[in-house]
Amino acid sequence: MNSNTLILGGGVTGLAAGFASGFPVLEAASFPGGICSSYYLSPNVSERLSIPLASQENYHFEIGGGHWIFGGDASILRMLRSLTSVKQYQRKSSVYFRERNLYVPYPLQNNLRYLPDLRSQALHEMSRTKSDFSTWQEWQIQYFGETLSELFFEPFHQLYTAGLHKSIAPQDAYKSPIDLAQVIQGAFDNNVQPAGYNATFVYPESSLNMLAQQLASRADVKYGQKVVKIDLCDRVIYCENGEIYPYRHIIATLPLNRLLELTGLEVTAPPDPYTSVLVLNLGAVRGSSCPDDHWLYNPDARSGFHRVGFYSNVDRNFLPQSSRISGRLVSIYVERAYQGGVRPNPTEIDIYTKQVIAELQEWGYIEAVEVADPTWIDVAYTWSWPNSHWRSQSLKALEEHDIYPVGRYGRWIFQGIADSLRDGLFVGVSFKEQ
Numbered sequence: 001m002n003s004n005t006l007i008l009g010g011g012v013t014g015l016a017a018g019f020a021s022g023f024p025v026l027e028a029a030s031f032p033g034g035i036c037s038s039y040y041l042s043p044n045v046s047e048r049l050s051i052p053l054a055s056q057e058n059y060h061f062e063i064g065g066g067h068w069i070f071g072g073d074a075s076i077l078r079m080l081r082s083l084t085s086v087k088q089y090q091r092k093s094s095v096y097f098r099e100r101n102l103y104v105p106y107p108l109q110n111n112l113r114y115l116p117d118l119r120s121q122a123l124h125e126m127s128r129t130k131s132d133f134s135t136w137q138e139w140q141i142q143y144f145g146e147t148l149s150e151l152f153f154e155p156f157h158q159l160y161t162a163g164l165h166k167s168i169a170p171q172d173a174y175k176s177p178i179d180l181a182q183v184i185q186g187a188f189d190n191n192v193q194p195a196g197y198n199a200t201f202v203y204p205e206s207s208l209n210m211l212a213q214q215l216a217s218r219a220d221v222k223y224g225q226k227v228v229k230i231d232l233c234d235r236v237i238y239c240e241n242g243e244i245y246p247y248r249h250i251i252a253t254l255p256l257n258r259l260l261e262l263t264g265l266e267v268t269a270p271p272d273p274y275t276s277v278l279v280l281n282l283g284a285v286r287g288s289s290c291p292d293d294h295w296l297y298n299p300d301a302r303s304g305f306h307r308v309g310f311y312s313n314v315d316r317n318f319l320p321q322s323s324r325i326s327g328r329l330v331s332i333y334v335e336r337a338y339q340g341g342v343r344p345n346p347t348e349i350d351i352y353t354k355q356v357i358a359e360l361q362e363w364g365y366i367e368a369v370e371v372a373d374p375t376w377i378d379v380a381y382t383w384s385w386p387n388s389h390w391r392s393q394s395l396k397a398l399e400e401h402d403i404y405p406v407g408r409y410g411r412w413i414f415q416g417i418a419d420s421l422r423d424g425l426f427v428g429v430s431f432k433e434q
């Protein structure tokens with residue numbers, strides 16, 4: 001096989017690049033979509049199903065937990081709608097303080113009326129002049145103050161970054177917007193405008209799989225092609241199954257650290273860190289205290305998760321058919337972060353699963369559990385050390401060898417599906433035109 005340009009990875013970024021350019025996409029798995037993949041589980045069937053049962057008596061889960069499509073400009077949303085029909089939702093999410101049994105709508109800082117005992121001190125601290133900061137933890141104290149940090153931001157970020165927030169650079173501040181006018185209004189008044197990057201979101205009417213399949217059906221995807229080595233001198237890609245692909249250019253969506261390993265390239269800066277996420281999908285009888293939120297941010301869960309989401313609160317179509325009207329069941333995803341390279345073994349995952357179930361039962365969110373299914377996402381969130389040059393050195397070294405990293409993991413940035421699609425489309429079109 002001979003091709004000028006090859007695309008590595010058939011997640012949404014690589015699929016969008018393949019769709020826009022027509023270049024072959026090498027994908028390790030036997031299905032498209034990468035982390036954007038739905039599957040189905042039934043209490044009566046022991047394995048994951050890639051399509052729903054004819055009876056639809058199954059839970060609809062996603063391997064990476066609820067993947068709601070937020071942001072995206074009008075053209076990306078238009079393109080999405082041309083591939084699959086989508087429904088739009090208004091976000092409903094809260095911070096849940098278990099110890100106080102208190103739900104505060106997201107974002108916390110815009111809803112200080114729920115914390116009357118801390119409100120004036122928190123307002124005073126947030127309105128102070130900011131000084132310099134280097135780490136995420138320093139940024140958090142500068143912007144949210146000691147009171148809110150101690151209450152929420154410190155314990156939450158400890159869980160969300162697996163403790164890295166003490167040493168990494170702050171990132172993605174837009175996820176916790178601070179607009180003092182809104183903060184003050186929300187301290188006293190119920191009439192608060194939704195804030196943040198995901199106040200509305202869309203989701204395909206059938207499943208996320210449909211989006212990936214629609215893109216894949218318009219691209220040249222070669223499945224089962226796990227790349228194990230990229231020979232920069234001979235310009236050849238080696239796959240685990242023995243296939244060999246010559247190339248002139250590579251558009252690569254694999255994580256930047258893995259791309260360096262595959263090519264053998266080295267840079268002088270110490271590698272930036274990442275966190276992995278263990279996603280636990282649960283299908284259960286709905287408990288009497290289960291909230292209506294789409295997801296919750298959890299600073300004090302005993303079993304160590306930082307977010308619990310409710311697929312079936314977004315849409316009851318995620319439930320087995322027979323309980324969609326009654327809402328007798330609930331489907332949930334629970335996320336826990338680990339520092340990169342620290343992977344729990346199957347026994348530890350089993351113990352953790354039991355702990356989560358016991359905790360959610362104690363909270364009254366669930367009763368009997370019908371299905372419990374964990375997935376390990378190895379490189380889930382990417383971070384940087386303060387003033388790090390690792391990312392820029394790595395991108396430059398790869399680009400000097402005609403390898404162009406793209407997307408959330410290739411470029412080592414935070415982005416959602418809509419931005420991944422846009423980046424994939426853009427790089428696909430620009431390479432095709434060359």
Ligand SMILES: Cc1cc2nc3c(=O)[nH]c(=O)nc-3n(C[C@H](O)[C@H](O)[C@H](O)COP(=O)(O)OP(=O)(O)OC[C@H]3O[C@@H](n4cnc5c(N)ncnc54)[C@H](O)[C@@H]3O)c2cc1C
Binds near residue numbers: 014416
């Ligand atoms: C826990 C979590 C929750 C998220 N929630 C949301 C959300 O609610 N909304 C949202 O918009 N975004 C969300 N995101 C982000 C979203 O998942 C990404 O923006 C998007 O999926 C990135 O797609 P990608 O194609 O770049 O990467 P991936 O989906 O990781 O695709 C990479 C592909 O490369 C393949 N691959 C890997 N190694 C090799 C190899 N050696 N050879 C060949 N192929 C290989 C993989 O199999 C995979 O298919 C979330 C991410 C995480 C981790």
